[in-house]
Structure formats: C-alpha cells, structure tokens
Amino acid sequence: MQPSNQTPDYSAIKAKQQMVWGSGDYSQVGSTLQITGEELCESMDLHSGQSVLDVAAGNGNATMAAARRFCEVTSTDYVESLLNESKNRAQANHLAVNYQQADAEALPFEDETFDNVMSTFGVMFTPNQQQSASELMRVCKKGGKIGMANWTPDGFIGQLFKVIGKYNPPPQGVNSPANWGTQDFLQQQFSEQASNIQVNEKNYSFRYKSPQHWMEVFRNYYGPTLKTFEMLDAPQAEALEADIYTLLDQFNTATDGTLVVPSKYFEVVIEK
Secondary structure, three states: OOOOOOOOOHHHHHHHHHHHHHOOOOHHHHHHHHHHHHHHHHHHOOOOOOEEEEOOOOOOHHHHHHHHOOOEEEEEEOOHHHHHHHHHHHHHOOOOEEEEEOEOOEOOOOOOOEEEEEEEOOHHHOOOHHHHHHHHHHHEEEEEEEEEEEEOOOOHHHHHHHHHHHHOOOOOOOOOHHHHHOHHHHHHHHOOOOOEEEEEEEEEEEEEOOHHHHHHHHHHHOHHHHHHHHHOOHHHHHHHHHHHHHHHHHHOOOOOOOEEEEEEEEEEEEEO
C-alpha cells in the first residue's frame, strides 16, 4: 500500500482520467448543464471583446456562453474528443472559438494572459488540486476574474461520487474533487492573491424521464460511472446500481414518475 506521505503519480492518474472522460459520450450529460455556463457568465459580468479561457471545458457549455457574449474565447481540455464535440457546437451556432488541447495543471499560456478564466465542473476533477488552482490564478490578468461552478460534497453529485468511491476508490493521496465546493478550499487556494471571493450556493436540477432513464444515460455515457460498472463483476454491479437508485430516491423531488434531482454546487467568482 502506498505510504501516505508519498507523492501520487499524477501523470499516471491523469492518463487514466483521460481514458475515463474520453469514454462513453459525455456530451449526453454535459449538454444538459448549459444553464450553469450561462449563469456563470452573467455572474462574472463578461463584456464583449474580453479574453476568456475555459479550462477543462468538456463539451463547451461555458465556452458557448462566453462566445455568445462576443468574448474572445479560448477553450481547452485534455480530451481531444470533447474539444471536437464543442467545436461542432460552435460551428453549428456560428460562434468564433479558439480550441487548444491542454492540461489544466500545466496551461500553455503566459502569465496574466486572459481577462477572465473559467471552468464549469471541470478543473475540480484534476488530481493535483493545488497546482491547477495556481494555474487558474497565474494565467488571469491582475484585475481579472476567475469563475467556476463546482459540485459540493453534500449535494447529489458529491454524494454520487462518494457512492462510486465505495466500489472504485480514488488513487491514494488524491483528494476528493468536491473539495472545490467548500469555502475552506477556496480560501486556502485563492485568498492570498484575490481581492474578492464571491460564492453563491446554487442548485442545478437533473431532469430525466425516470430514475431508470437517468441510470441508462449515466451508465452508458458518463465516464466515471461507465468505467466503474465495467470493472465490477455482476453482483458488485447490481449492488452499485441499487445504491445509486437509493441515492436517486433520496434526492428526487418529482412525484409523477419522472426524475427531478437538485444538485447543489458553488458558483464562484474570484477577482484577482
């Protein structure tokens, strides 16, 4: 077992993560979250002509939202297939976006390059959290803004990853992604270089035809659940499915057979 004081092999962890997030079809889930990117852009008060970097952009919800506000957008992710999906969306909507494959922990940009840096449910999944937080701050101009949407530990997605972790534990020495949805983490990582940190607690509601429909989508298209189910034998997979249905039942507010699950997240705007 790896000693607790040993530095994790971040390169190996990221290689595995790339495979996970590149599996399935994240856009089947990601596109439903579009409203969170729109709301983040409004909270950041983006102005046309400003430069915007979207980090760990996935299929491009925040990217689309910023481009619709006529910002000069650069969209990055380390999974090429997700960038291609985002590129197709931008072309279909006649939006101008610059795309570049990049690691959130080693962004290929000079210091203080962008007026705004943002990430919606993306950078929070990097294994080296301190490094990725430092990178967000580094590439943002002084006086600029960093905007994020991060799932909280006690919200639905935070609890979903806790359930998944029982069957597929995270690598030794890697902290929970839900740290990014806590005040302590945000203060620890950003307060030294921030003039202001504004945090709004919000809910995004997953709306599906039924709990079974949600399970079908997440089991087949959402990388972390897809890969976890793939690695389990039949009895373990059945147990995981049962645990997830219990969680869905706990959070589901719909009473008509459909699924409406509010999931708490932090909308964060940091002024450098």
